[in-house]
Amino acid sequence: MSFDSSLDLLLVHCQGEIGKVITGGAPEIPGATILDKMNHINTVDDSLRRFVCFEPRAHVAQTVNLLLLPCRADADAGFIVLQPDRAHPMSGSNAICVVTALLESGRVPITGPETIVRLDTAAGLIVARARCGNGRCLSVSLDNVPAFAVALDAPVRTTAFGTIRADIAFGGVFYALVDAAQVGLTIAPENARALAEAGIAIKADLRGQIPVSHPEMPGLDDIAYVMFREFLEDGSIRTCTTLKPGRVDRSPCGTGSSANLACLHARGEVQIGDVRLSRSTIGGTFTAEAIGETTVGNFRAVLPRITGQAWIYGREELRLAPDDPFPEGFALSDTWGPQVGDL
Template sequence: MMFDQSLDILMVHAQGEIGNVIIGGAPEIPGATILEKMNHINEVDDSLRRFVCFEPRANVAMTVNLLLPPCRPDADAAFIVLQADRAHPMSGSNCICVVTALLETGRVKMVEPETIVRLDTAAGLITVRAECRDGRCLSVSLDNVPAFVAELDAAVETPKWGTIRADIAFGGVFYAQIDVDSIGLKIIPDHARALAEAGMELKTLLADQVTVQHPEIASLNEIAYVMFRDYQPDGSVITCTTLAPGRVDRSPCGTGSSANLAVLQARGQLKLQERRASRSIIGGTFLAEAVGETTVGGRPAVLPRITGSAWIYGRQQLRISPDDPFRAGFALSDTWGPLVGEL
């Protein structure tokens, strides 16, 4: 088969959450910064995102990361998170996938036992320490952008659950974090569908009732995800981040775990250098730690460190055919649910 134009993609997952990485063939994205490039994808031309994130080449329960040269001199590489709904500035599980791909393919030189990688993202510079042995990236510890609370116990009026409380916090994107028992569910595989539907319903309600704005990045002004949580007696937390068009994160969610650290700090329940385990709906684990304190736009913030592992499980080439009738992809309500009408 002749491939005149194609995308080269590494197939990667972090604790079960697919975070594939485009390593070749992507078009040039206009913009002087990674933030401008992300905004271009979201506001001007989303054809690449649709090509790699929609059927028939993809499914809703996955992410594709666009690997790019950095726009800042202190970074080794850059990436943009492409998902079914839009391009996003940062993701912990996807950052772990990207670093694993960079090191195990030699795009960034692996140094054993530890390699430091600096990533340019739309949310800011991410510094990563990767534990390496025998050519394998065993684990990734990422120093995320500062995480801070926008509002604790925000009241959300709902027709189904009455008034519930949400902690609104930033961990790379904005989250609404909600105790799962307030909607009468548990974070277990049997409740995944109900959790996803509840998260999408609450995200719509939050958009009408709660306003967010990053004090330093004007375009970060929406609650990206609803994350359900269940604190455990040992100090760990079980998390369930819900994503459009209506699914749950298979991983413990790195940016959500970062936002959770900010919430715990704001409530006086967190000590610096205290590691907290974040576990997913399928039992995957990240370790979350606040390694320092700072401020963002005058708000108290923590410096989160998230540690987890990823695995490269394959490689694929996606052929770009001008006459493909589904080059822009398609979505059906069997997987998209009611959000299919918003495309």
Template sequence: MLEQPKCWTQALQLVEVHCQGEIGKVIVAGAPKIPGRTMAEKMNHINQVDDRLRRFVTLEPRASVNMSVNLLVPPTRADADAGFIVLQADRAHAMSGSNCICVVTALLETGRIAMTEPETVVKLDTPAGLVTATARCQDGRCLSVSLDNVAAFVEVLDQPLSTPEWGEIRLDIAFGGVYYAIVDVQQVGLRIEPSHARELAVAGIKIKRLLQQQVSVQHPEIEGLDEIAYVMFRHFESDGVIQTCTTLQPGRVDRSPCGTGSSANLAVLFSRGEVRVGDQRTSRSIIGGEFTAQVLAQTSVGGRPAILPRITGQAWIYGMELMRFDDDDPMSKGFALSDTWGPQVDLLRN
């Protein structure tokens, strides 16, 4: 690990990881303790009480909007090996498939959890619940990580949404670790391809704002999971592959195929009778990366039908980082400019 200069009072140690092109750095040491009896309470503390660490590691001048940072914390439940919270430019989030794969890869390949070949099981405590990861390992590397995700369920199918640009569109709202609004991309006249990334990001943020005015959600069992976090565009290809494009604040697209979004979409397909227990589908990102999403079993959440999804993908460690953590830094709160945030810059809380 990198050596901390003597003049630094505190430093964060990060492992630099990406999953199918989506950056998900992992803070492995140096972070302050986060209050809370559960991971959900810790997430809510970051979002509602003290967001200094999140701002420090996700905003300029130390970061950019097209990335996440995962905070490793001791688990709050006895059946977990580690806990983590996803930190993004807008807020802390309960769960992310690509980030979970990054965390497992960082834990195993740096030796923080012992790797056993050919498979290592890692149980992760998240604000959305327990996630069991099975890493396929060889020669000290994680060749793939399969996530037995939290239960995914449909909130509503074919929800109408009035929009000034596209008239009334229909979308599916489902939970896959966070809440998603899933939109068939042809309704907004775009395609899921790199040349349309900017337009998709803008459309997704516009739809998210309209949803905030017209639709409300609340997880039946977990406090604080009460917003539609992301809008995910979807397209069914002729070979059965599902193109996905999740849009994130302040206005960008996910580089990965999106694990929680693929879980939510799998719940939608199951609810419509288009997949059954044991079936799997391939999710393909805007840049061609792929996850597989499989229905493991049926279950229920708060009395509503749900499925247990498994998401499989791969991440790569590309570096290590030592970040000086100092409240005397005049930019310790970070900043945002409209050249990267666009009109969403007004939403950043000072």
């Protein structure tokens, strides 16, 4: 990795989940498409990801979004989700952060009370409808990529919990969705550490048990996250997505909510036009609406619309001195969790 002098970032959070946005100074990433560029980061050179995602310049409970020029003519901007384990193709909370950053910084002009922003991602084109007022982005509705269920109630052998049942679905990345009661926990702030460790352990157990591969997007062949869920009496769903090396999503998780919507649709419990409310561990909310149907390969898919809000809370400049002993950063298990050695 090399860059001239510094990286400029906007500090943004979506319902408490930090999604910083690199707005300047990043090196060129080779590739003809955003998917190519993401795969380059994951397979050839991940030094930029490590630089911005690890200590001493970062901490475990955040994501950094690499803002890029779009590779397709019908998009306003491109972005790649950079996290401690790898670069990921799509994230709902981070897309909301990116749209908010683009509009409130003036990189994409606000054109009215509803402004359309088209995002080029490794998972496909995301059309965002931003509700705006007084120069602010007040909420963002993402027309996400098609979401589909791969398997429902699939048996998963685990080392800590015996055989559990999981729904496997794609909502921008692949998820294993597990009812939290199966691991003896409720989704609550005081259980965040235990949920994180349970989810990361189950993700490790999943390896080799349930193969996944997106039929149209090469390289998307991994169950990225385990998301715990609870179905509440008012019809909403409380969610807790767990991320390597060992933390929980602070937001209600847009791609996870899309994956869960696909499972409900596959079961016949959600029809086109239905809306479900997703609640996070700390009480933040997204709405997930089924706006259409399609197919992806042999899979019946639903078209999800995810709505939420983000806030810009500052700016940051990162510099790399030539004699800095930690150009690619470091992570310690005291705060990063039990599987920090896998990064």
